[in-house]
Every structure is written in C-alpha cells, then in structure tokens.
Amino acid sequence: MNFSILGTGMYVPDNIVTNDDMSKIVDTSDEWIRQRVGVQRRHICTTETTVELGYQAALRALENSGTKPEELDLILAATVSGDNVSPSLSCMIQRKLGATCTAYDINAACSAFLYLLETAAGYFARGKVKKVLVVGAERLSKLVDWKDRGTCVIFADGAGAAVLGKGSGYLDSTFTTRGGDTVIKIPAYAGESPFSRLEPERPFIHMEGQETFKYAVNAICSDINKLLEQNGLTPDEIKYIVPHQANKRIIDLACIRLKMPISKFYVNIQEYGNTSSASIPIALDEINRKGLLKCGDLIILTAFGAGLSNAACLIRW
Numbered sequence: 133m134n135f136s137i138l139g140t141g142m143y144v145p146d147n148i149v150t151n152d153d154m155s156k157i158v159d160t161s162d163e164w165i166r167q168r169v170g171v172q173r174r175h176i177c178t179t180e181t182t183v184e185l186g187y188q189a190a191l192r193a194l195e196n197s198g199t200k201p202e203e204l205d206l207i208l209a210a211t212v213s214g215d216n217v218s219p220s221l222s223c224m225i226q227r228k229l230g231a232t233c234t235a236y237d238i239n240a241a242c243s244a245f246l247y248l249l250e251t252a253a254g255y256f257a258r259g260k261v262k263k264v265l266v267v268g269a270e271r272l273s274k275l276v277d278w279k280d281r282g283t284c285v286i287f288a289d290g291a292g293a294a295v296l297g298k299g300s301g302y303l304d305s306t307f308t309t310r311g312g313d314t315v316i317k318i319p320a321y322a323g324e325s326p327f328s329r330l331e332p333e334r335p336f337i338h339m340e341g342q343e344t345f346k347y348a349v350n351a352i353c354s355d356i357n358k359l360l361e362q363n364g365l366t367p368d369e370i371k372y373i374v375p376h377q378a379n380k381r382i383i384d385l386a387c388i389r390l391k392m393p394i395s396k397f398y399v400n401i402q403e404y405g406n407t408s409s410a411s412i413p414i415a416l417d418e419i420n421r422k423g424l425l426k427c428g429d430l431i432i433l434t435a436f437g438a439g440l441s442n443a444a445c446l447i448r449w
Contacts, residue, residue, distance in 0.1 A: 134256050135253060135299050138197035138297040139193050139194070139294065139295045140413065140421070141294075141417055142410075142417040144175035144407075149288075150173045151173070158280070158284060169401070176273045182270065183224040185410075187229065193265065193293035193417075205261035209268070210244030221269060222236055238251060241408060242408045243437050243442055245412045245435065250307065263295060266296065268409035269290075272287040272289060275287070275318055277337070283336075283337050292411075294416065303363065303445075304445065308441065311440075316338070320335060347440060348378060348382045349382055349389065356444060359445075372397070372432075373398070377412075380401055383397055383401075416433070426449070429449040430449075
C-alpha cells in the first residue's frame with residue numbers, strides 16, 4: 133500500500149521583483165539574467181514569514197483535496213530558510229491549521245520535497261496513516277547576498293504543498309547523496325561563544341555555479357533514465373517531467389542529452405525563480421490547476437541540490 137496525491141496548493145508573495153528591478157540593485161540586466169538563468173521575475177517577501185507561506189499553501193492543498201485539518205495523521209515540511217531553528221516549520225503550520233497530528237521537518241535542500249514523499253510512503257506502507265500533508269516553503273531572500281549577482285538574481289520565495297491519501301500512485305523512486313559543502317553551502321549563524329576559535333562565515337548562499345550546473349544535468353539524466361529502465365517505460369509514456377526549477381539552461385541541456393522535447397518538461401522558472409524545496413510542489417500545483425493531467429497519467433519529479441543530494445520519483449496521477 134502506498135499513496136496517491138489527493139490535492140495540491142501553492143502560495144507566493146504578492147511582491148514581484150523583475151529583472152529590471154534587479155538591475156537597480158546589482159550590476160546585471162534583464163538580458164543577462166534571461167540568457168544565463170531563464171528567470172524573468174520572482175516573488176520576494178516583504179512582511180510574509182516562511183511559516184505564513186507554508187500555511188497558505190497548505191490551506192489551498194487541503195481545500196483542493198477536500199480534507200479538513202483534523203483528518204491529517206502527519207505533517208511533513210521542508211525548508212532551509214525557516215523562521216526559527218526551533219520550533220520547526222511543520223509544528224508551526226500544524227498550530228496555525230488547528231491540526232493535532234505528528235509533525236516534523238526534513239532538510240534535504242532543493243531535493244527535500246521528494247524526500248518528504250518517500251518518507252510519507254513508509255508511513256502508508258506500514259498502515260500508520262490515512263492522510264498526510266507535505267509542504268515545502270522557502271524565504272530564500274533572507275539567505276542571499278544581495279550584492280552577489282551570481283545568486284541574488286536566481287533565488288526567490290514561495291511555498292507548495294500536497295495532501296496524500298491511500299492509493300497506488302507512488303510507483304518508484306531513486307535517491308542519491310554525495311556529502312560535501314564545496315559546491316553549495318549555507319553557513320549557519322556562528323554564535324557568540326567566547327570559547328569558539330572557529331572563523332565565522334557569512335550566513336548566505338555560497339554556490340559554485342559551473343560545478344552545480346554539471347552536477348545537476350548529470351543527476352537529472354541519470355535519475356530519469358534509471359526510473360524509465362527500472363519500470364520498462366519509454367519517454368513517450370511519461371506525460372510530464374517536473375524538474376526542480378534551478379536554471380533553464382540546466383533543463384535545456386538535460387533535454388538534449390535525454391533526447392526529449394522541451395515540451396515534455398514543465399518549466400516555470402521564468403515566473404518564480406529558484407524556490408528550493410518549494411519549486412516542485414509549486415509546479416505540480418500549476419499543472420494540477422491547469423487541468424494538464426488526467427487520471428492514470430505518469431509523471432516524473434526530479435530534483436537536485438545541496439548535500440549534494442538528488443532524487444526522482446515516478447507517480448501515477
């Protein structure tokens with residue numbers, strides 16, 4: 133026994149920051165950003181917290197699935213940009229929803245939403261739950277160096293969520309972790325211990341662009357091919373591939389290597405930028421609400437990020 137997706141939801145801040153707006157902050161331009169990343173605009177928080185983003189996405193997912201908060205047996209959340217170290221994002225969403233179920237967070241950076249699904253699958257397999265809420269929420273605007281055009285033009289804020297229920301929609305998955313902090317790293321607050329001899333690091337996103345690019349393309353291609361082979365499928369049998377929205381050029385090159393048309397990949401980075409763990413559930417909600425999927429369609433979700441970690445899963449809608 134595993135699960136099916138009963139409903140989806142997303143939420144982004146009202147404040148939209150265009151590439152032209154970014155050119156007033158750092159040395160960049162609309163053309164530079166579009167060509168190198170594919171982002172045209174992004175949603176950036178003004179007064180919203182990470183909890184509020186996740187809560188609003190959760191409300192929409194519950195409504196879309198016809199689920200009441202008191203029906204939830206588990207809430208799993210993912211973020212690298214929580215409002216607090218503790219309590220967790222999931223606990224605060226639980227409180228705001230008025231739910232009483234178990235709640236905890238998983239940190240796997242941009243791949244985390246798929247880790248939430250895999251964790252939920254274990255609970256369903258053991259018959260421990262009937263309905264689960266999974267949420268990815270990020271306020272990455274607080275983690276970027278707004279003087280670094282290599283990162284501040286990419287990342288943005290938003291949240292996505294899904295309600296899972298008993299079913300047979302989660303078909304297969306693959307997960308890889310290659311521990312290290314040389315390619316992508318977000319240092320924590322160093323603290324003020326009078327005994328510490330560690331050199332404090334600036335608590336912003338540090339990313340080696342070229343290394344991230346190569347790793348991401350290889351991860352997407354490897355994971356998709358693995359799922360297709362393991363399940364005896366051809367690309368034509370997949371309705372959509374929903375990739376983590378990190379860089380449009382990453383997706384374009386993956387399409388070429390996989391010999392698949394770009395139309396097979398759902399892309400919305402132009403509107404939202406890179407929202408880390410919220411990226412895939414935001415895209416999934418758009419696909420759902422646009423009516424692009426029908427019952428029985430096969431989709432592949434694929435992600436990559438800090439850890440280094442990458443993951444992909446095969447789902448029947």
